[in-house]
Amino acid sequence: MKVNEVPQDPKDFREGDKITKVMYAVGDDGKYTSVNSAGWEPDNFATKQAWDAVDEELAATEQLVRSGQLSPIAYYMQKCLMDVALLAKYAGKWQWQVKRHMKPSGFAKLSDVMLQKYAEIFNIPVTALTQFGK
Secondary structure (H helix, E strand, O other), rough: OOOOOOEOOOOOOOOOOOOOEEEEEOOOOOOOEEEOOOOOOOHHHHHHHHHHHHHHHHHHHHHHHOOOOOOHHHHHHOOOOOOOHHHHHHHOOOOOHHHOOOHHHHHHHHHHHHHHHHHHHHHHHHHHOOOOOO
């Protein structure tokens, strides 16, 4: 595809979010060059579906946290698009320890230092963890 043929079908996935992607196309000189693209309809549709699924899962996790079945660690881990293995690596803990922290009973036993560590990982204030939904 040539530079002037790169799709430019902009789509707002969330209010204010503009996503651009780098695509490669053949320039006037016959060499490949990078071109910013606002996407194209099928790609935008698939991306929107994926984000909608993430939002649905996040809402379900939020309800589990509010009902006392999970700790705020589970919510923020999912919000940051992490899994247990990645969070454990960032936190310097074993996966089983992070899973324990995702339970309300394990979360209640966390030290201030560990709460601060999680807050830094999620880039939130500690109060967002300790006062979730209040």
